[in-house]
Amino acid sequence: MEKKVDSGNIIGVKRFVILESYNMYSLTLKSYGFMLSLFFEMLDYILKNNKLPKCNEKWTKVPYTRKQLEELCIITPNMSEEEVKRRVKATQFPGMPGAYIKLHNYKFEYNEKR
Numbered sequence: 001m002e003k004k005v006d007s008g009n010i011i012g013v014k015r016f017v018i019l020e021s022y023n024m025y026s027l028t029l030k031s032y033g034f035m036l037s038l039f040f041e042m043l044d045y046i047l048k049n050n051k052l053p054k055c056n057e058k059w060t061k062v063p064y065t066r067k068q069l070e071e072l073c074i075i076t077p078n079m080s081e082e083e084v085k086r087r088v089k090a091t092q093f094p095g096m097p098g099a100y101i102k103l104h105n106y107k108f109e110y111n112e113k114r
Contacts, residue, residue, distance in 0.1 A: 005063050006063045009052075009055070010055045010058070011052050011053050011054070012053060016034055023089045023092045073091045073098060074099075075099050087099050
């Protein structure tokens, strides 16, 4: 096991189409099904071969830090409407803080249910 997240060997990959309509929550749910399928494929391989599979895939992006993810939630007045939509979509997840704007020490959060 590696000390850093997303830095070790990749043993398998499953790709799927990401629809424009997905938000962070729906994308997470979609990926869970593929992760479970990949888990069973890897388990089957390990049981048959008594070793981890080899994959030619390499990590291409540095993982986001918690601070970067928290900064993604911040909406500023100078952002375009498109950027605000992207940030709301990327940070919308049940039970978690999402996009917000601060004004005069008041925090206004996006709430899809309202």
